[in-house]
Every structure is written in structure tokens, then in C-alpha cells.
Amino acid sequence: MSTTATLPQVIPGPAKDPAIARSLGRRRSHANTIVKCLCILATVIGLLLLASILATLLWRGAAGLSASVFTQVTKPPGSNGGLLNPIVGTIIQTVLGTMIGTPIGLLVGTYLAEYGRDSALSNAVRFVSDVLLSAPSILIGLFIYELLVQPFGGFSGFAGCVALAVIVIPIVVRTTEDMLRLIPAGLREAAIGLGAPKWKVIVMICYRAALDGIATGVLLAVARIAGETAPLLFTSLGNLNWSISLARPMASLPVTIYQYAGSAFDDWVQLAWVAALLITLGVLAINIVARVALRRKA
Amino acid sequence: MQQAVPAATLSSSRRRGNVGDAIFAGLAVASGVFVLLLLGSLILSLFIGGLPAFSAFGFGFLWSSTWDPVKQVFGAAVSVYGTVITSVLALILAVPLAFGIAFFLTELAPNWMRRPIGTAIELLAAIPSIIYGMWGFFVIVPLMSQYIQPPLIDAFDGIPLLQDLFSGPPFGTGIFTAALILAVMVIPFIAATMRDVFETVPPVYKESAYGVGCTTWEVMRSIVLPYTRVSVVGGIMLGLGRALGETMAVTFVIGNANHISPNLFAAGNTIASLVALEFPESPAGSLKLASLLALGFILFVISFIVLAVSRALLRPKLKV
Numbered sequence: 001m002s003t004t005a006t007l008p009q010v011i012p013g014p015a016k017d018p019a020i021a022r023s024l025g026r027r028r029s030h031a032n033t034i035v036k037c038l039c040i041l042a043t044v045i046g047l048l049l050l051a052s053i054l055a056t057l058l059w060r061g062a063a064g065l066s067a068s069v070f071t072q073v074t075k076p077p078g079s080n081g082g083l084l085n086p087i088v089g090t091i092i093q094t095v096l097g098t099m100i101g102t103p104i105g106l107l108v109g110t111y112l113a114e115y116g117r118d119s120a121l122s123n124a125v126r127f128v129s130d131v132l133l134s135a136p137s138i139l140i141g142l143f144i145y146e147l148l149v150q151p152f153g154g155f156s157g158f159a160g161c162v163a164l165a166v167i168v169i170p171i172v173v174r175t176t177e178d179m180l181r182l183i184p185a186g187l188r189e190a191a192i193g194l195g196a197p198k199w200k201v202i203v204m205i206c207y208r209a210a211l212d213g214i215a216t217g218v219l220l221a222v223a224r225i226a227g228e229t230a231p232l233l234f235t236s237l238g239n240l241n242w243s244i245s246l247a248r249p250m251a252s253l254p255v256t257i258y259q260y261a262g263s264a265f266d267d268w269v270q271l272a273w274v275a276a277l278l279i280t281l282g283v284l285a286i287n288i289v290a291r292v293a294l295r296r297k298a
Numbered sequence: 299m300q301q302a303v304p305a306a307t308l309s310s311s312r313r314r315g316n317v318g319d320a321i322f323a324g325l326a327v328a329s330g331v332f333v334l335l336l337l338g339s340l341i342l343s344l345f346i347g348g349l350p351a352f353s354a355f356g357f358g359f360l361w362s363s364t365w366d367p368v369k370q371v372f373g374a375a376v377s378v379y380g381t382v383i384t385s386v387l388a389l390i391l392a393v394p395l396a397f398g399i400a401f402f403l404t405e406l407a408p409n410w411m412r413r414p415i416g417t418a419i420e421l422l423a424a425i426p427s428i429i430y431g432m433w434g435f436f437v438i439v440p441l442m443s444q445y446i447q448p449p450l451i452d453a454f455d456g457i458p459l460l461q462d463l464f465s466g467p468p469f470g471t472g473i474f475t476a477a478l479i480l481a482v483m484v485i486p487f488i489a490a491t492m493r494d495v496f497e498t499v500p501p502v503y504k505e506s507a508y509g510v511g512c513t514t515w516e517v518m519r520s521i522v523l524p525y526t527r528v529s530v531v532g533g534i535m536l537g538l539g540r541a542l543g544e545t546m547a548v549t550f551v552i553g554n555a556n557h558i559s560p561n562l563f564a565a566g567n568t569i570a571s572l573v574a575l576e577f578p579e580s581p582a583g584s585l586k587l588a589s590l591l592a593l594g595f596i597l598f599v600i601s602f603i604v605l606a607v608s609r610a611l612l613r614p615k616l617k618v
Contacts, residue, residue, distance in 0.1 A: 032513035036406055042398025043407075043415060046489070049482055050422045053433050060436075104329050111326035125330040127609070128337045134536070134605050135598070136543020138570050139344065142594045146343040150582055169333065199322035227426025230545040233574060254428045258546065261432050276429050287424045291417060 054280075061277025064270040073242045074256065077265035083275055085242050089157070089251040090279070092244060093236060094226045096161040101168025102218055108169065109176025109214075114202055126177075133170035140166050141231030149235060157243075157250030160236025164225040171224060175217025179210035212293060219290035223283045229254035253279045341598060348592025350585060359592060365556040365572075367579070372589035374596055376556050380473065380566040381597065384548065385541040387477035387562070392485045393534055399485070400492035405514055405522075416493065423486035431550035434479040439551055442478075443470030447563055462560045471553040474562040476571075479547045484537035491533030495526045495615050532611030539604045543597060545570035569597040 072082025108125065116122025140163055148159040183206050191201040207214070232238070238255035239248065253275045260272035351359060351372060362373025403416055447468035454460040499522050507517045523530070553565025554575055567575075573590045580587040 028513055028516065032515040035401075035515040035518075039398040039402040039406060042395045043402045045395060046399050046419055046422065046485060047415065049485075050418055052437065053422075053425060053429065056433055056437055057429070104332065107326050107329035108333050111330040115323055115326050116330060121327075121330065125333055127606075128334050130609055131602060131605055132333070132337055134539050134601070135340075136545065136570060136601055138543060138545040138573060139340065139594050139598050142347070142573070142591060143340040143343050146347050146591070147339070166336065169336075173333070197316065197319045199318045202322070223424060227428065229426070229428045230570070230574060234577060254426060254546075257428050257432065261435065261550075272432065276432055280425060280429050283424055283426060284421055287421060288417075291420075 057273070057277045057280055060270075060273040064274040065277070069271070069274055074240045074251065074271075077263070077268050080267075081271070083253070083256065083271060083278070085239065086251040086253045086256040086275060087278070088244060089236070089239070090226060090253045092246075093157060093160045093164055093232070093250060093252055094222060096246075097164030097225050098168055098218065098222050100161060101165035101221065102172050104165075105169040105172025105221075106176050106214070108173045109180065110202060112173070112177045113180035114198075114206070129170045129173045132166070133174065136230075137167060137228055138230035138234075141234035144231065145234040155235060155237035155249040156247050157236045158246040160232050160250055160252070161246070163231040163235045164228060167225050167228060167231065168218075168221040171221040172214070172217050175220070176210070176214050179213030179217075180206055182213070183209050216290045216294045219286055219293075223286040223290070226286070227254055227279050227283050229258055233258070341595075344591055344595040344598055348588055348595045350588035351592040354585060354588075359589075360596070363558055367576075367586055370585050372586065374569075374589075374593055376558055377567045377569045377572045377593060378596065378600075379558050380552070381542055381568040381570070381600070384473055384477045384480055384552070384566075384568055385538055387474065388480035388484060388541045389534060389538055391478065391481035392488060392537060395481075396485045396488035396492060396537070399489040400496055401518055403489075403493050404496040405518060416490075419486050419489055422482075423490070426546075427483065427544055428546040430479055430483055430547040434475065434547060435550040438478060439470035439475060441470075442475050443468045451563070463562050465561050465563065468563065469553065469565070471551050471565060472563045473552065473566045476548045476552040476566075476568070477562075479551055480541045480544055483544060483547060484541050487540055488533050488537040491536055491612070492526075492530055495529040495533065495612075496522055498529075498615050499525050526615065528611050529615040532608045532613075532615075535604055535608030535611065539601050539608060542601045542604065543570055545574050549574045569593045 068080060069082045070087065071084060072080065073085045074083065075081030108129065112122050112126055116125065144159050144163040144166070148162060149155055187205055187209060188201055191205045192198075196204070232252050232255050236252060236255070237249040238259060239251045243250060257272045257275045257279070260268040260275070263269065355362065355372065359372070359374055360378075361375050362371075363375040363379075364371045364373045365376060366372070399419060403412055403419075407415060447464075447466075447470065450464045451466045451468060454464045503521050503525065504517050507521045512520065548568050549571040552567060552571050554567060554571070555565035556567055556572075559566070573593060576586065576590060580590055
């Protein structure tokens with residue numbers, strides 16, 4: 001038996017003519033070059049935007065940097081005030097918000113990775129957590145206003161902390177679940193084989209192995225809430241007087257920026273730029289540290 | 299020979315282990331349920347808070363374009379329109395740029411460049427929105443009013459439709475400027491998602507296409523994009539979800555006006571900016587506050603739908 005191989009019929013087309021083929025090829029490579037250039041242009045525009053924001057902040061913000069920014073509280077325009085209470089307020093609310101939100105987020109992430117896995121409840125929790133992660137932060141502010149401000153008759157630093165904690169939870173949930181799922185099963189099996197109960201396996205083996213990743217998630221959450229403005233407008237409100245009481249309105253850098261930047265006083269606008277510079281440098285520094293830590297782990 | 303552990307100690311320690319397990323599992327499940335309750339009560343509190351407005355104005359609240367604090371008549375149409383138009387415009391501006399950046403990062407950039415540029419773009423996403431607001435107000439608004447709006451207004455003058463979309467006076471603020479700032483804010487989200495989904499394309503598909511002589515652009519258009527089409531749309535929806543609820547950046551530049559105008563250079567409002575601007579003048583228990591909360595409820599419903607769709611589209615490719 002003989003097999004015959006037939007070559008596919010070459011369809012006679014314009015490309016058979018070498019001149020036309022060359023011009024078609026040229027057109028394709030031209031299109032390629034144009035798209036490549038446009039993509040490089042898009043990337044350059046993206047980088048220029050970042051550079052423009054940073055340069056504006058450095059230029060306008062550095063002009064107002066002085067020791068009094070860190071030693072004086074906010075004062076009426078024209079009396080050489082500083083930013084001490086917003087700085088302290090931001091630190092208090094960010095730290096407390098992180099401390100409230102992290103344990104809850106950690107437990108939810110643990111539930112999703114270790115207990116629920118792919119059950120209906122855990123899929124629902126995962127979905128809801130993702131919705132919370134991307135939900136407009138202004139709505140979280142309104143929610144905490146309804147929950148903690150209106151019933152208790154006043155804006156408070158505590159309400160601000162809770163609003164920020166609600167933002168922290170889904171960020172920690174996501175990183176905790178991802179990191180716990182990366183841990184090799186052999187590590188768990190070895191501990192179970194030694195007779196360790198499940199909670200000990202999770203707390204002493206899994207958490208330890210995932211520590212770097214979880215810490216990165218917490219750092220990213222800190223960076224996110226340190227610059228949040230909208231939820232604080234409805235909860236801790238801002239306070240131009242010195243106060244570190246959690247039961248009273250509390251100042252914060254983002255809200256102070258919002259109040260000062262729109263004002264008609266030059267020295268307030270200048271302070272707003274300083275506050276913007278401080279918050280941006282802080283947030284970017286935390287982000288870079290978190291990324292470097294994660295990369296070393298990966 | 300090893301010392302045998304007395305049976306009583308062994309079983310008591312096992313019991314303790316079981317109790318510990320029960321407590322820990324209980325805590326984990328309870329916190330999972332807590333998150334469900336959290337979102338549930340968020341929706342409920344916005345709805346209940348907005349109830350007085352819904353019952354006072356009925357369904358008309360949704361399409362009434364009046365916002366009159368003096369007569370105590372409130373409607374959602376202006377701010378819903380502003381929210382949708384700024385977000386959609388922002389996506390029109392942001393998607394081509396984000397695509398270009400993602401294409402550059404996955405196919406064009408030399409290896410040593412990918413990480414630093416990728417990180418720089420991600421840092422753009424980390425900058426707080428209030429900073430975008432300030433930057434927009436002090437840098438972009440003057441640029442718009444001096445160099446961008448006047449020539450556009452002149453160029454389109456006399457052309458039907460376009461002259462309605464772009465007309466004076468050039469204040470610099472307004473819907474178009476807000477969309478521009480929003481575009482800058484969502485570019486990093488969309489670009490990062492696109493980059494991640496482009497990287498899920500199996501290399502052998504691309505190599506085969508290169509093997510038959512495709513150019514880089516042809517590989518992108520005929521192999522990568524068809525393979526990732528659904529997820530790319532999901533990434534764009536994710537950006538839309540961000541843009542819809544953005545507050546501070548928009549509040550600075552939108553101009554705060556409560557009327558609908560086809561003119562893109564005119565001032566307007568989004569739900570988020572209206573809530574942020576009007577909240578201080580809305581005493582507890584007033585109909586105005588209820589209207590703001592009702593607007594919050596509407597915003598939540600819109601962004602919930604967008605986020606759910608985006609997640610459903612992205613899920614097959616990326617674990618999100």
C-alpha cells in the first residue's frame with residue numbers, strides 16, 4: 001500500500017507577487033512599530049504622572065517644612081500653627097484601626113484557607129470580603145456614622161478607628177488566605193503526624209511559615225488607611241484643638257488637608273502641602289518596605 | 299526503651315487539644331459569619347437611613363433632578379448622572395493607556411525594566427486619593443483652564459453636538475477634569491490586572507505565533523487578547539468599580555453644581571462628592587441627611603453590581 005502525501009494547494013494571491021508581498025510585510029511591520037511606540041508613550045505618560053505628583057508635593061511641601069510643623073498644634077490662620085495634632089491623630093487612628101481589624105481579618109483568612117475551603121459559606125464569605133475590599137470607602141464612613149456616631153450623640157476618634165478597621169479586615173483576609181494556601185501540605189501533615197491538634201498546627205506551624213506574607217498584608221493595610229479621608233469625615237470629623245481622647249472628635253492628616261487645601265489662607269494651604277508630603281512619603285515608604293519584604297520571601 | 303506516657307495524661311491532653319480545636323474552629327467560623335453580618339448591616343443601615351427619603355419621594359427620587367435644600371426637595375438624578383458620566387469618561391481615557399502599559403510590561407520591556415516600572419505603576423495606585431484631589435486642584439485645573447479648554451472650545455465651536463459637549467467658560471473644574479483625575483487614579487489598577495492576565499497566556503501559544511512570523515502586535519491582537527478577552531473586561535470593570543465610589547479627588551475638582559448639562563466642561567456632582575460636600579450641613583434626623591444616605595444606598599447597589607460582574611469575569615483566569 002502506498003501512501004501519497006499531497007501538499008496543500010497554494011492559494012494564488014496577491015502575495016505571490018514579490019513586490020506586493022514586500023509592501024504587505026512593510027505595512028505589518030509599520031503597524032507593529034506604531035503600536036510599540038504608542039505603548040512606550042503610554043508607559044512614559046504613566047511614569048510622568050507619578051513624577052509630576054511627587055515633584056509637585058516635594059516642591060510645594062518642602063517649602064513649608066520646619067520644626068514648628070511637628071511641635072505646634074493647628075492654629076487659626078496667620079498664627080504660625082503646626083500639624084502636631086493631625087500627625088498624632090493619624091498615628092493613633094491608624095494603629096488602633098489596624099489593631100482592631102487585623103485579628104478579625106486573620107481569623108477570617110484562617111477560616112477560608114483552613115476550615116471552609118470551598119464550602120458554600122466560605123465562598124459567600126470570600127465574595128463579601130472582596131466586595132468590602134473594593135466598596136467605596138465613603139459608604140463605610142456613612143455606615144459607621146449610622147452605627148456609632150448618631151446613636152451615641154457625637155463624632156469620636158473611636159468611630160474613626162472602627163471605620164478604618166472595617167477597611168483593614170478585607171485586605172488582611174486576602175493576604176492571609178493566599179499565604180496560608182501557599183504552605184506545603186507536607187508541613188501540616190508532619191505536625192499532625194506528631195499528634196498536634198489542628199489549632200496548634202495552624203498557630204504554631206502555618207502562621208509562622210506565613211508570617212512574612214501576612215505582615216506584608218498588614219503593612220499594605222496600614223498604608224491604605226493612613227491616607228483615607230472619606231470615612232473619617234463622617235466619624236472622627238477632625239479637630240483643630242489638641243485632643244487625644246477617643247470619645248471626642250480627633251484630627252487626622254487627610255482631613256486636615258481637606259479642610260486646609262480648600263481654604264483661602266496662604267499659610268493653611270502651605271500646611272496642607274506639608275501634610276500631603278508627609279502622608280505620601282509615609283504611605284510610599286510603607287509600600288516599598290512591604291514589597292521588598294515580600295520579594296525576599298518569594 | 300522509652301518511658302510510656304500514662305494513659306490518663308495522654309487522654310487528658312488529647313481532650314485539651316479537642317477543646318482547643320473546638321474553640322479555634324468556633325472563632326474562625328464566627329469571624330467568617332461576622333464579615334457576612336458586617337456587609338449585611340452596612341447595606342441595611344444605608345437603606346434604613348435612606349428610608350425617610352424613599353418614602354417621602356417614592357421612586358421619583360431616582361429620576362428627579364431637583365436638589366433644593368431650601369424647599370426640602372431632593373432627587374438623585376443629577377448625582378447618579380455625574381457618577382456614571384465621570385466614571386465612563388475616565389474609563390475611555392484610562393483603558394488605552396492602561397493597555398499600552400500592560401502591553402509594554404509583558405511583551406516589550408527588557409527584563410531588567412519590568413520590575414521597577416511595574417512597581418512605579420503600582421505605587422501610583424498607593425497614593426491616597428486626597429493627594430490626587432490636591433494635585434488635580436492646584437496643577438491640573440490651571441492647566442485645563444489655560445491650555446486645554448480654550449482651544450477645545452474654539453475648535454469645536456459651530457460643530458453640532460461637539461459644541462454642546464465642549465463649551466465655555468473655561469473654569470478648569472468640571473465633569474471632564476474630574477474624569478481626567480479619575481482616569482489617572484484607575485490606570486494603575488487596570489494596567490496591573492491586565493498585566494497579570496496577559497501573563498496567564500501559555501508561552502507556547504505565543505511562541506507558535508512568533509514561529510509562523512507574526513509581529514509582536516499581531517501576537518497581542520490575535521493570540522493574547524482573544525485568550526484573555528473576558529478577564530480584560532473584568533479588569534476594566536474593576537477599574538469602573540473604583541471610579542464610581544471615588545470621593546476626595548472628585549470633590550476637589552467637580553465644581554459642585556446640581557444640574558445636568560450636556561457640557562462636559564460644566565460643573566456637576568457625583569454621589570460621593572455630593573455626600574462629602576453636603577454632609578456637614580445636614581443635621582441628624584433631617585430629610586437631607588436621609589436623602590444623602592439614600593444616595594449612598596444607590597451608590598452601593600451600583601458598585602456592588604459592577605464588582606460582582608468584574609469578579610465573575612476575572613475568576614476563571616486569576617484567583618481573585
